[in-house]
Amino acid sequence: MGITSKHNRYCGKGRFWQLLAVAFVCALIATACGNDSETGGTTDTTPDTTSTSSAEPDPTPALSGTIGFIKGPHSAMEAEFQEQIIADFKAQVAPDVNVNFSTYDWPVHVAELTTLFASGSPPDVQYLVDLIYPSFAEEGVLHDMTDLVNDPSWAQERSKISPFAWDLAEQQGGTWGVPVLGAVYNIFINETLLEEAGVLDSWDDSYASMLAAAKSLTTDEVYGFASRTSAADFAWWDWYPYIHNAGGDVLSQDWSECGLVGQDVVDAMQFLIDIHTAGVTPAIGSVDNQGLFDLFAAGRIAILHHETPNIVSLNENPPDFDWSVAAAPPGPQGNTVMGNFGILGIAEASDNKEAAWEFIKHWASAPQVGRFAEQVSLQVVRTDIINDLFADNEAMRKVQTELVPRVQGLQPHPQILEALQAAWPVVENAFRGNLTGEEAIAQMCAAIDGVLAG
Amino acid sequence: MNEIRSATSTPQLTLSLEEHRRLRKRYRRRTTLTAYAFLSPNLVVFVAFLLIPVVWLFVSTFRTKGVLGPAEFVGLDNWRDTFTSPLVQTSIRNTVVYSAMAIPAVFVIAMVLALALNAIPRGGAPTRVALYVPTLQPAVVAAFIFTFVLHPDFGVFNFALRGLGRDPINFLGDTSLALPTIAGIEVWRGTGFWTMMFLASLTALPNELYHAAELDGAGAIRRFVRMTLPLLRPTFYFAVIFATIVNLQLFDSVFALTDGGPVNSTITVSLYIYRSLFAFGDIGFGAALSFLLVITVLLLTGLQTFLLRERK
Numbered sequence: 001m002g003i004t005s006k007h008n009r010y011c012g013k014g015r016f017w018q019l020l021a022v023a024f025v026c027a028l029i030a031t032a033c034g035n036d037s038e039t040g041g042t043t044d045t046t047p048d049t050t051s052t053s054s055a056e057p058d059p060t061p062a063l064s065g066t067i068g069f070i071k072g073p074h075s076a077m078e079a080e081f082q083e084q085i086i087a088d089f090k091a092q093v094a095p096d097v098n099v100n101f102s103t104y105d106w107p108v109h110v111a112e113l114t115t116l117f118a119s120g121s122p123p124d125v126q127y128l129v130d131l132i133y134p135s136f137a138e139e140g141v142l143h144d145m146t147d148l149v150n151d152p153s154w155a156q157e158r159s160k161i162s163p164f165a166w167d168l169a170e171q172q173g174g175t176w177g178v179p180v181l182g183a184v185y186n187i188f189i190n191e192t193l194l195e196e197a198g199v200l201d202s203w204d205d206s207y208a209s210m211l212a213a214a215k216s217l218t219t220d221e222v223y224g225f226a227s228r229t230s231a232a233d234f235a236w237w238d239w240y241p242y243i244h245n246a247g248g249d250v251l252s253q254d255w256s257e258c259g260l261v262g263q264d265v266v267d268a269m270q271f272l273i274d275i276h277t278a279g280v281t282p283a284i285g286s287v288d289n290q291g292l293f294d295l296f297a298a299g300r301i302a303i304l305h306h307e308t309p310n311i312v313s314l315n316e317n318p319p320d321f322d323w324s325v326a327a328a329p330p331g332p333q334g335n336t337v338m339g340n341f342g343i344l345g346i347a348e349a350s351d352n353k354e355a356a357w358e359f360i361k362h363w364a365s366a367p368q369v370g371r372f373a374e375q376v377s378l379q380v381v382r383t384d385i386i387n388d389l390f391a392d393n394e395a396m397r398k399v400q401t402e403l404v405p406r407v408q409g410l411q412p413h414p415q416i417l418e419a420l421q422a423a424w425p426v427v428e429n430a431f432r433g434n435l436t437g438e439e440a441i442a443q444m445c446a447a448i449d450g451v452l453a454g
Numbered sequence: 455m456n457e458i459r460s461a462t463s464t465p466q467l468t469l470s471l472e473e474h475r476r477l478r479k480r481y482r483r484r485t486t487l488t489a490y491a492f493l494s495p496n497l498v499v500f501v502a503f504l505l506i507p508v509v510w511l512f513v514s515t516f517r518t519k520g521v522l523g524p525a526e527f528v529g530l531d532n533w534r535d536t537f538t539s540p541l542v543q544t545s546i547r548n549t550v551v552y553s554a555m556a557i558p559a560v561f562v563i564a565m566v567l568a569l570a571l572n573a574i575p576r577g578g579a580p581t582r583v584a585l586y587v588p589t590l591q592p593a594v595v596a597a598f599i600f601t602f603v604l605h606p607d608f609g610v611f612n613f614a615l616r617g618l619g620r621d622p623i624n625f626l627g628d629t630s631l632a633l634p635t636i637a638g639i640e641v642w643r644g645t646g647f648w649t650m651m652f653l654a655s656l657t658a659l660p661n662e663l664y665h666a667a668e669l670d671g672a673g674a675i676r677r678f679v680r681m682t683l684p685l686l687r688p689t690f691y692f693a694v695i696f697a698t699i700v701n702l703q704l705f706d707s708v709f710a711l712t713d714g715g716p717v718n719s720t721i722t723v724s725l726y727i728y729r730s731l732f733a734f735g736d737i738g739f740g741a742a743l744s745f746l747l748v749i750t751v752l753l754l755t756g757l758q759t760f761l762l763r764e765r766k
Binding site: 001046108110114115117118135136138139140141230231232282283285286287293415417418421422425427428429432 | 459473517519521522523605607622624626627631712713714715716717718728729732733734735
């Protein structure tokens with residue numbers, strides 16, 4: 001009896017599991033049928049749409065839908081500034097297109113963008129700097145915009161963007177975005193201190209005069225000179241002009257090997273080591289990016305390598321000294337300025353590339369990019385609006401008119417960031433006085449060649 | 455067989471041996487299925503979010519790329535690079551040196567504090583709270599706090615040093631001081647946790663043994679060495695393994711405070727994995743490095759298990 005009753009109970013349990021299994025199988029079948037019908041629907045619809053559009057082409061198709069736009073912040077009010085551009089876009093170009101704006105964090109933007117692209121549904125439009133976009137282009141996640149930017153209807157606008165900016169956006173046989181903004185790495189000088197030391201007119205005549213000026217300016221309270229020194233602060237921006245002025249670059253002209261060659265490059269490196277070991281700078285690695293600028297704004301650094309967006313800060317909170325912007329002194333083979341540039345690209349995975357392209361054209365148009373550049377103190381690469389910008393901002397006018405034309409940007413190689421990060425600890429070590437210029441250049445080249453070798 | 459037949463009163467309900475075996479098999483199968491059905495929610499999560507990613511990661515060690523573009527098979531290249539790259543060796547050395555500094559230091563400090571808290575008759579609760587507060591600080595908050603303490607220009611510590619006529623110390627910018635400084639910060643963060651852990655174990659020890667030992671004339675040090683330490687062996691076993699696993703994965707403090715600098719003096723294996731995977735998109739190399747870390751943790755855990763095992 002016991003066994004029988006148990007048997008019956010097990011049969012009841014068995015019934016339960018059978019019903020559950022049947023329900024599960026039914027659910028699977030239903031799901032599979034649903035997917036099939038959806039897939040089938042898509043497959044069926046797509047050719048219809050294509051055939052319809054080819055049979056009855058609409059010359060001015062109404063744009064609609066939602067596109068995503070992501071950008072690193074250039075201001076604490078970035079979202080507000082972007083909303084202005086987006087509002088104008090809706091009002092003037094595409095009323096039925098919604099633009100979702102979001103920002104990435106600069107210190108981790110490569111990781112954020114990698115994750116977004118890997119997700120398969122990245123924002124349609126991205127603001128990408130020349131340091132990182134080549135690796136994304138190489139991976140095939142950016143849309144080649146060659147046909148779009150060469151559209152005859154946009155030719156006039158295209159011609160207003162500087163050729164050197166297009167050179168930075170056209171790599172690996174494609175065009176990966178529309179150049180819109182530039183960030184020049186300038187020098188801030190405390191004119192009051194320099195005048196008091198009697199070096200205001202001579203400090204930037206040569207490297208030697210800059211070192212001498214830094215020494216004469218240094219006191220218990222003031223550092224004569226400072227530049228960024230850590231990779232976390234992208235310190236290579238401040239290092240680049242001296243190397244460019246010596247005729248060198250990270251990569252050779254054909255990008256096949258290290259380009260830090262020649263005695264002038266070694267001498268430039270030695271000068272940078274000398275100025276960092278002369279006791280005229282804050283202790284190496286002791287002050288971060290923002291800290292350096294804060295020290296300058298407090299009158300405690302006389303000559304500071306930094307970035308133009310800080311001009312906004314100095315204009316809004318004027319320090320109690322006169323200041324100005326400048327470039328590094330001339331070297332034996334040039335008098336360049338470092339700058340890096342941002343392009344607006346389209347994700348290959350975007351399913352609304354038409355709207356994305358319209359938005360990029362709108363963003364890159366003179367009124368929009370000009371207004372934004374003024375709002376955040378960045379430089380434009382359009383030649384037609386240079387004279388109209390920064391009318392009330394003397395420092396920015398100087399940057400835009402005197403420094404931007406001298407810009408020599410970086411080499412947009414897919415591994416340029418990795419090469420710089422691999423080589424930079426050598427520079428940090430050298431700035432601590434542990435290496436000569438010759439040793440530093442040799443070790444940097446070994447690191448760079450190691451990256452290129454894969 | 456006889457028992458079964460005796461248990462059945464009517465001939466119609468009598469089960470043959472074959473039937474009984476079949477039913478018993480079915481019963482066991484159903485019981486097993488029921489168990490798996492209850493385990494399945496956790497099993498699904500385990501398989502989906504741990505097992506499959508780990509297997510995928512292992513496969514990735516033999517490939518390059520694979521996140522943004524198609525993967526390419528490269529054989530053992532990533533493993534070879536892992537063992538030959540000077541930066542990998544630097545990151546492993548930093549990680550081991552850091553662990554060797556931080557783990558013993560936090561254990562000694564926590565044990566001393568736990569013994570003190572166990573001995574004091576009053577005021578234990580507020581002291582425990584005060585000790586535990588640093589543990590609650592996220593690494594980024596701790597990083598900010600110590601920036602204002604250690605900064606050579608405006609840090610409180612260096613301000614005091616200058617007041618005493620001494621030169622300021624560049625704790626995080628000096629290649630020889632940066633790693634010990636980070637170890638110190640992590641010890642500060644971890645002391646509260648380990649103090650509570652040791653205190654909980656100490657309070658659970660039988661008082662009778664200590665009274666007996668005291669009556670036998672054993673001093674405090676002798677009681678600690680001969681009784682407390684052996685009795686805390688299970689706690690130490692857990693503590694050493696847990697602390698090793700956690701510290702070998704050091705990332706957040708380094709990322710927030712030094713980003714591996716200066717001159718790679720604080721780069722750790724986890725930070726290098728992060729850079730390889732997310733900054734350089736070198737998935738295969740990052741995966742190989744990740745597996746190296748996992749293997750290292752497993753080996754160290756095995757060694758510790760062997761050394762701390764109960765001896766008869």
